[in-house]
Amino acid sequence: MQNDFKLMSQNKIWFGSFSRFTEAGFTNACSCRLHGESDIAPGILNLALHVGDNPEKVLRNRAKFAEAIGVSADRFTTCAQVHGSRVQIITENLIGSGALSYADTVAETDALITNLPNVPLLLFYADCVPILLADPVTGAIGLAHAGWRGTAACIAKKTVHAMIEAFGVTPENLLAAVGPSIGPCCYEVDDAVKEKMPDYSQFFTDKENGKYWLDLWQVNQQQLLEAGLLQEHISVAGICTNDNPELFCSYRYENGKTGRMGVCLCRKS
Numbered sequence: 001m002q003n004d005f006k007l008m009s010q011n012k013i014w015f016g017s018f019s020r021f022t023e024a025g026f027t028n029a030c031s032c033r034l035h036g037e038s039d040i041a042p043g044i045l046n047l048a049l050h051v052g053d054n055p056e057k058v059l060r061n062r063a064k065f066a067e068a069i070g071v072s073a074d075r076f077t078t079c080a081q082v083h084g085s086r087v088q089i090i091t092e093n094l095i096g097s098g099a100l101s102y103a104d105t106v107a108e109t110d111a112l113i114t115n116l117p118n119v120p121l122l123l124f125y126a127d128c129v130p131i132l133l134a135d136p137v138t139g140a141i142g143l144a145h146a147g148w149r150g151t152a153a154c155i156a157k158k159t160v161h162a163m164i165e166a167f168g169v170t171p172e173n174l175l176a177a178v179g180p181s182i183g184p185c186c187y188e189v190d191d192a193v194k195e196k197m198p199d200y201s202q203f204f205t206d207k208e209n210g211k212y213w214l215d216l217w218q219v220n221q222q223q224l225l226e227a228g229l230l231q232e233h234i235s236v237a238g239i240c241t242n243d244n245p246e247l248f249c250s251y252r253y254e255n256g257k258t259g260r261m262g263v264c265l266c267r268k269s
């Protein structure tokens with residue numbers, strides 16, 4: 001496991017990047033909440049159109065984020081995340097889905113993959129786990145949204161399998177990263193969640209109140225290893241969103257009344 005995640009800013013827009021992805025030619029950025037225009041929580045950089053925020057302000061936030069990280073906002077390719085495990089291949093005709101309006105986002109999908117350059121995949125998070133995948137050999141990329149339901153449905157593993165099938169990637173070549181999200185320090189779950197992950201019970205720690213701390217970072221790493229990735233190719237930011245609500249949106253900390261951060265992954269041409 002590596003930790004090559006660094007926070008940085010450009011034009012007052014803060015985000016974190018994994019340097020190994022960057023060095024291999026993949027733009028990658030996990031946004032922070034600072035210096036946006038949203039109303040939903042005042043002044044945050046909400047990047048999601050589906051949470052009741054003013055759409056014009058969301059698009060201005062997205063434009064600032066795009067400019068800060070060096071991608072085109074009108075090519076942001078997004079999906080309507082439903083805590084499932086469907087993986088969508090992004091072909092030429094789907095580039096820009098949901099970039100300007102929620103109406104044309106890719107429906108009912110929690111992972112996007114592509115082997116095209118200059119396609120800034122953009123998914124939305126507030127505690128759920130971002131999984132980034134990139135293959136320096138074929139140039140293919142994948143981005144997944146893994147809350148507990150997606151994790152229980154093995155979305156990390158399914159995304160790798162989809163990249164193997166669609167693009168012929170070799171899993172040993174893949175770089176992977178786990179972005180900022182709710183950590184094992186704060187993610188309390190009950191038996192109903194544990195029962196849905198019988199293969200990963202070692203990542204649940206008993207609490208005195210009969211509930212558990214769940215380590216979604218470890219479960220997702222384990223799934224990546226099961227899919228054939230090498231341990232030394234997996235980076236974990238190790239930053240808990242619930243512990244850092246001044247920097248990140250946290251669904252739990254803010255009782256659901258918050259925006260969404262974006263995680264963007266794009267192969268440069």
Ligand SMILES: [Zn+2]
Nearest residue numbers: 185186240243
């Ligand atoms: Zn925490």
